[in-house]
Amino acid sequence: MPGLNGKWSSLIFVVWTVSCAFIFCEYLIYYPAIFQCAWPEMDRAPSGESRDREPVPILRALILSDTHLLGAIRGHWFDKLRREWQMERAFQTAMWLLRPEVVFILGDIFDEGKWSSTKNWDDDVRRFHKMFRHPRDTELIVLVGNHDVGFHSEMNWYKLQRFEKVFNVTSARMVTRKGVNFLLVNSVALHGDGCPICQTVESELLRLSQDLNCSLQQSMQAAPMAEDCSDARWLPFSRPVILQVGQQGCRGQRRELAHLRVPHYPLYRVSDATCTGQDATPPEHRHLLFKEQYDVLSQEASRKLLWWFQPRLILSGHTHSACEFLHANKYPEISVPSFSWRNRNNPSFILGSFSSASYMLSKCFLPEESTVITIYCSAGAAVLLLLLLLHLHTVRCTLQLAGCLLAKHKTV
Numbered sequence: 001m002p003g004l005n006g007k008w009s010s011l012i013f014v015v016w017t018v019s020c021a022f023i024f025c026e027y028l029i030y031y032p033a034i035f036q037c038a039w040p041e042m043d044r045a046p047s048g049e050s051r052d053r054e055p056v057p058i059l060r061a062l063i064l065s066d067t068h069l070l071g072a073i074r075g076h077w078f079d080k081l082r083r084e085w086q087m088e089r090a091f092q093t094a095m096w097l098l099r100p101e102v103v104f105i106l107g108d109i110f111d112e113g114k115w116s117s118t119k120n121w122d123d124d125v126r127r128f129h130k131m132f133r134h135p136r137d138t139e140l141i142v143l144v145g146n147h148d149v150g151f152h153s154e155m156n157w158y159k160l161q162r163f164e165k166v167f168n169v170t171s172a173r174m175v176t177r178k179g180v181n182f183l184l185v186n187s188v189a190l191h192g193d194g195c196p197i198c199q200t201v202e203s204e205l206l207r208l209s210q211d212l213n214c215s216l217q218q219s220m221q222a223a224p225m226a227e228d229c230s231d232a233r234w235l236p237f238s239r240p241v242i243l244q245v246g247q248q249g250c251r252g253q254r255r256e257l258a259h260l261r262v263p264h265y266p267l268y269r270v271s272d273a274t275c276t277g278q279d280a281t282p283p284e285h286r287h288l289l290f291k292e293q294y295d296v297l298s299q300e301a302s303r304k305l306l307w308w309f310q311p312r313l314i315l316s317g318h319t320h321s322a323c324e325f326l327h328a329n330k331y332p333e334i335s336v337p338s339f340s341w342r343n344r345n346n347p348s349f350i351l352g353s354f355s356s357a358s359y360m361l362s363k364c365f366l367p368e369e370s371t372v373i374t375i376y377c378s379a380g381a382a383v384l385l386l387l388l389l390l391h392l393h394t395v396r397c398t399l400q401l402a403g404c405l406l407a408k409h410k411t412v
Helices: 002-028 030-035 077-098 118-131 157-167 196-219 299-309 369-411
Strands: 059-064 102-105 139-142 172-177 180-186 241-245 259-264 313-316 323-327 331-335 348-354 359-365
Touching: 002 030, 002 077, 002 369, 030 077, 030 359, 059 077, 077 118, 157 196, 172 196, 180 196, 196 299
Parallel strands: 059 102, 102 139, 180 241, 180 259, 241 259, 241 313, 259 313, 313 331
Antiparallel strands: 059 348, 172 180, 323 331, 348 359
16 A cells, blocks of 8 residues: 555646646746836926826837747747747736736748748738737737848739738838837838839838928928928827838947837848847847848938938847847837747837936846746656656566565575
8 A cells, every 4th residue: 555655646746747747837937027117207297398288198018029920931830839929928917917018029920931931921920910919909010021021133013912801901101109110111121122112111101201391390480391291191200110021131328319210120230240239139140241231221211211301219120039129320220029939039029108308218028038948958858867767666666575485485
């Protein structure tokens, strides 16, 4: 009986250890990591105004990038299961704990969108909507990246419209929430070679730039309105935040400005040499020179966007690593790292508090994949050690029993 009880105790310990490791690594580990994150606080009082005025509305936005959902061509089933489960649990935990008003995903939603057949595309879209489901009071805004529609030479109207139809986006769009203007840019189309898609995007960007300039003139009552502002769409004037996504190559601050821009590609910079931090490009790769229109936007396209919109902030994806870069000594750009373990060991996302006059950002790190692997290995080692000890105990008991039987036989 003691031996039987010992075996049952060992079995219970094995099951308990494996179950605890699985539940913690696959569900619970995301809660302590994201629970440490908090929305950056901003002063809601109107600057220089009477205290009787309404408090300044604050928009809470969660920004992530480069999810790269694996497809049917290059995606091994276990790799897909592992990476997609990690992103789903991380996103759902963030939704439950942080309750953002809007979520921006800065492109490269899919890994094989540029190759996908209709059937594979529909399957990828279904999985995306399952993973990134969200409450009705949270708005999800998705940008297009090079892996979604292909590089400039691979992109066509069919791929682009297929993406835009599913996610209700266009290649150049201004989204205004609580007085904050977000400029969404398909930077894959900013090639500057006169292609039909590029011409359409540039024309729309010029129109949006004119709308903002006319809105500025309208807000300045003493300034006469320009004649070409008669058909302009009025926007609450705040310098935009630019959001953009870019092409994938092979590799908490505050501003008192008001324009934001979101592209996929980063704007032109020579390299990541000035980027620092635990989620920046590895030191051995930071001095590699970027290729225009592949790793970053061209110098010409970057100058145009800065001149047309004079953004207060630029948020971009594409490089899978973090970077803070200041263009022309006055236009800050934040590169948002990948959200997937497939692209980096320590994924993260950005929490932003925005008003029409200022913004503040903070970064939220997800659990590291190496930590999860270490926990599983430790649990496995504990189970193997217990099984080994149990085996040695059984062998010793068997030898003792054999010895007793042999001694009894000799006595007889």
